[in-house]
Amino acid sequence: MRIDVFTIFPDYLAPLQLSLIGKAIEDGLLEVHVHDLRQWTHDRHRTVDDTPYGGGAGMVMKPEPWGEALDALLASYGPITDGPRPVLLVPTPSGRPFTQAMADELAAAPRIAFACGRYEGIDHRVIDWARQYFDVSEVSLGDYVLNGGEVAALAMIEATVRLVPGVIGNSLSLVEESYSAASDHLLEYPVYTKPASWRGFDVPEVLLSGHHGKVAQWRHEQSVEITSRRRPDLIT
Numbered sequence: 001m002r003i004d005v006f007t008i009f010p011d012y013l014a015p016l017q018l019s020l021i022g023k024a025i026e027d028g029l030l031e032v033h034v035h036d037l038r039q040w041t042h043d044r045h046r047t048v049d050d051t052p053y054g055g056g057a058g059m060v061m062k063p064e065p066w067g068e069a070l071d072a073l074l075a076s077y078g079p080i081t082d083g084p085r086p087v088l089l090v091p092t093p094s095g096r097p098f099t100q101a102m103a104d105e106l107a108a109a110p111r112i113a114f115a116c117g118r119y120e121g122i123d124h125r126v127i128d129w130a131r132q133y134f135d136v137s138e139v140s141l142g143d144y145v146l147n148g149g150e151v152a153a154l155a156m157i158e159a160t161v162r163l164v165p166g167v168i169g170n171s172l173s174l175v176e177e178s179y180s181a182a183s184d185h186l187l188e189y190p191v192y193t194k195p196a197s198w199r200g201f202d203v204p205e206v207l208l209s210g211h212h213g214k215v216a217q218w219r220h221e222q223s224v225e226i227t228s229r230r231r232p233d234l235i236t
């Protein structure tokens with residue numbers, strides 16, 4: 001999988017070079033190209049923002065640098081085929097909620113690109129123009145406002161890349177995860193490891209019983225209880 005990220009703060013994406021994702025890059029499972037949007041500015045101050053039409057506080061990202069950056073991205077895909085359009089994700093508080101189902105879908109894509117906005121956002125004409133050439137999704141990490149899309153992109157990339165075969169060593173650990181269809185979209189049960197007793201707290205007996213059926217039953221009951229208490233919206 002190749003991932004392209006466009007940002008005015010490329011260093012924000014440095015953590016992608018670490019740990020599992022770093023190893024996936026080393027193993028050739030993953031390519032990450034981080035692009036500084038200012039590469040597509042031409043003035044002395046490398047300006048990427050301007051005041052909002054209609055007034056209001058803050059600044060808006062100018063369309064021109066984004067247009068040229070996305071032109072370059074298109075060029076990197078080679079001649080336009082009549083296949084599926086390249087995927088372009090724009091993290092934004094006003095986006096569709098990012099979900100595990102979306103991560104599952106994205107994990108199958110050969111390439112994904114992220115446009116990380118700053119300030120009050122990106123001139124909307126960029127999205128309107130891009131829809132002609134990209135499969136554009138404005139996606140939200142959660143109901144809060146960040147200073148930029150980079151942190152959201154990091155989270156979305158991690159949630160997606162870990163599903164790519166070979167990136168996570170033990171693929172079994174993916175099967176039972178929260179939100180996955182395999183766990184019936186329930187939240188994960190509590191986990192324990194040695195010692196069996198710690199500061200007066202003991203591991204639930206059933207987990208020491210070696211009775212796999214009872215362990216599975218207990219774990220399912222825990223997941224249902226936790227989900228109905230914390231996330232009744234997930235109980236269909």
Ligand SMILES: COc1cc(COC(=O)c2cn[nH]c2)cc(-c2cccnc2)c1
Nearest residue numbers: 092093117121140141142145146148149
């Ligand atoms: C592309 O347009 C953006 C992007 C971002 C950064 O992303 C997030 O905040 C986010 C992503 N998932 N959840 C939050 C912030 C704004 C913004 C809007 C209003 C006031 N201030 C800033 C607009």
